[in-house]
Amino acid sequence: MTLVSRTGIALLAAASILALATTAKAQDSFGRLPANAVLVTPEGDILDYLPGGDVQMMRDRRGRTVLVDSWGNIVATVMGSGRQRNEIRRREMSRDTYANQGFGFSEQEYPEQGFSEPGDVTASIPDYRDATPPSVERQALPNEYPASLDENDMEALPQEERQTLPPAAQITKKSSAEITALQVFLDREGFSPGVIDGKSGSNVTKAIEAWQQATGETLDPNNTDDIMERLRFSGGLPITTYTITAADAAGPYVAAIPEDYAHKAALPHLSFTSTVEMLGEKFHMDEAYLRELNPGVDFTIPGTIIKVINPGEMKKGKVTRIVADKYRKQVFAYDEAGTLIAAYPATIGSSDTPSPSGTVQVDRIAFDPGYTYNPKINFKQGENDKVLTLQPGPNGPVGTVWIALSKPTYGIHGTPEPSKIGKTQSHGCVRLTNWDATELAKMVSVGTTVEFLD
Numbered sequence: 001m002t003l004v005s006r007t008g009i010a011l012l013a014a015a016s017i018l019a020l021a022t023t024a025k026a027q028d029s030f031g032r033l034p035a036n037a038v039l040v041t042p043e044g045d046i047l048d049y050l051p052g053g054d055v056q057m058m059r060d061r062r063g064r065t066v067l068v069d070s071w072g073n074i075v076a077t078v079m080g081s082g083r084q085r086n087e088i089r090r091r092e093m094s095r096d097t098y099a100n101q102g103f104g105f106s107e108q109e110y111p112e113q114g115f116s117e118p119g120d121v122t123a124s125i126p127d128y129r130d131a132t133p134p135s136v137e138r139q140a141l142p143n144e145y146p147a148s149l150d151e152n153d154m155e156a157l158p159q160e161e162r163q164t165l166p167p168a169a170q171i172t173k174k175s176s177a178e179i180t181a182l183q184v185f186l187d188r189e190g191f192s193p194g195v196i197d198g199k200s201g202s203n204v205t206k207a208i209e210a211w212q213q214a215t216g217e218t219l220d221p222n223n224t225d226d227i228m229e230r231l232r233f234s235g236g237l238p239i240t241t242y243t244i245t246a247a248d249a250a251g252p253y254v255a256a257i258p259e260d261y262a263h264k265a266a267l268p269h270l271s272f273t274s275t276v277e278m279l280g281e282k283f284h285m286d287e288a289y290l291r292e293l294n295p296g297v298d299f300t301i302p303g304t305i306i307k308v309i310n311p312g313e314m315k316k317g318k319v320t321r322i323v324a325d326k327y328r329k330q331v332f333a334y335d336e337a338g339t340l341i342a343a344y345p346a347t348i349g350s351s352d353t354p355s356p357s358g359t360v361q362v363d364r365i366a367f368d369p370g371y372t373y374n375p376k377i378n379f380k381q382g383e384n385d386k387v388l389t390l391q392p393g394p395n396g397p398v399g400t401v402w403i404a405l406s407k408p409t410y411g412i413h414g415t416p417e418p419s420k421i422g423k424t425q426s427h428g429c430v431r432l433t434n435w436d437a438t439e440l441a442k443m444v445s446v447g448t449t450v451e452f453l454d
Contacts, residue, residue, distance in 0.1 A: 039067065039076040045202060045423065051075045168208035171200045171221045178224045179204070180309070184238035185227050186211060187284055190315035190342035192436050195419050197286035203345040203422050206330050210343035235312040239293070242283070246302040248275055257395045257416065261373050261381045261388050270393030270416075275299040281394060283308040284435055286419050311435075317341045319443040322362075322412075322450045324348055324430050329422045331412070331430060333440060344440065345422035347415075347431040348452075361406040362448040365441050368392040369402040369413075394434055401437035405450055412450070413437060 039047040055067045055075055065078040171179075176198035183193045183204060191211040194203040200221075208219055220226060231238055254271050258264055272278040276299050280287040285308065291297075293307040319341065321334040326348045333342040371390035373381065394400050399414020414434035415421060421433050432440065 038079045040079050041076050042074055047076050165209040166212040166218065168205045168212070169218075169220055169222065171204070174200070174222065174224070178227075181224060181227050181231060181238045182221050184309060184311065185231055185234070188231075188234045188312035190439075192342075192344045192433070194345045194421050194433060194436075195280075195286040195289075196284050196309050196311075197289040197419075202329075206328060206345060206422075207343065210330065210332065210340065214340040214343075235310060238310055239307055240310040241305050242279075242308045244275065244279075244299060244302055244304045244306065248278065249300050249302045251275075251278075253278075254395075260384070261390065262384050264390050265373070265388040267391060269391050270396040272394055279306075279308065281418065281434055284311045284433075285309050314439050315342050315443070317443050318445075319440070320448055322440075322444065322448060323453060324412075324450060325453045327453065331432065331440070333443065342440065342443070344432050344436040347421055347423075348429075357452050357454055359449060359451050360410070362444050362446055362450060363404045363406045364446060365444065366402045366404070367438070367441065368400055369396070369398060371397050398429075399434045399437060401434065401441045403437070403441055403444065412440070 039051075041047060051067055057078075058066055058068050067075045067078070171182075174182075179200050180196060180198045183196045183198070186193050186204070186207040187196065189211055191207040191214070192203075193207045204221075208221060211217075212219055252269060252271050253275070254267055254269070254273055256273060257270065258267075264270065272281070276287050276290060279285070279299065280290050283290075290306075290308070297304060297306055299306070317333075317335055319333040320336045321338075323332040323334070324346065325332065329346055329348060331344045331346045331348075332340055333344075335341050370392045373384065373388040373390065375381070375385050375387075390396055392400075394414070395416040397416075398411070399416060401412075401414045403412040405411050410429055412430040412432065414437040415431045418433040418435075421431060
């Protein structure tokens, strides 16, 4: 190990705190589950929290215990620990090559969602799920509003073939500092792991595979010396220091983002709710990880020096083709020569509100967009039966970017909840972190091709 590498690792380790969420903590409170139960999502991720809402235990056709929501969707499969869990997991992995590869780390612990997920700019489906799904009245749209896609439109669109990416090596048990270094390297390269949180997971795996596809190299995620050396040539150590400014502390901030759209519309700006949230987005970090790197710090005091991620420069280039892979939950960006230059984890539609299939184009691009709620076009939210205008802001329904597509009601956009990208469902559109959506928006132009892969 070189002196530079040893020094880099030492500094990185000193700046980081190992944060491993345990699945047991979230699942012990559910008395009907065995003590050794583990909840695994259909995507292969291990849940470290109990699904909220009206969730029931049932048996699937294979006799496994599953948790099902009121819409009939499987939320998680109950698996045992030890040899039984490993055997089940091997069988599941053989069917889903892009599932979380059992790195020995659970996904980050996310609190139960306090607000319903925002809808997209012109979606025509209910935004807030009730215990019993509400009926949706389809209405003819005025001429100034485009019609929604129907099944015939989608079937008429050509289907693209999915490419096979070089599989990533399984990550062995690594420290939070080492995983952080890997995440920062991928982020700087333009192959986003999503929020940087010092944890391995499916978004990291997908980023490695996309990087390997683009470069033709094989990246060993367990070779920290090699990763640190690569970082040395791309901006230095993955963690740096930052001094909180008076502007950072001043905001503007809002106390909370309300659930009701009428209350949202009353706010002058859908701003960040805290300096921690703002700094997390600024440095591509999970908020909890930012706090862990800076225990006991008051982030509201100007002049405070904190540890943050050093994400490097924004990726640059001209993207002429985008591929939104629904199966991988990932967006790929290609230049005019057909070279893959960037990839981002994404939330792309859901089974009940699918995104389109086939090929469309970028129609327009808006930074810091507002949001217009119209119950005649969108869903009916609460008792709101009038048109509402929501002001721009990072906590708006579409975040800080809206890339409108030529197929009505669909777009690529940001999100107010970056830690959930790739782990939840959307209402038909393509959702990225705000920083990834901004980076992509600056590389595309009107007319850029967007292909949806099923």
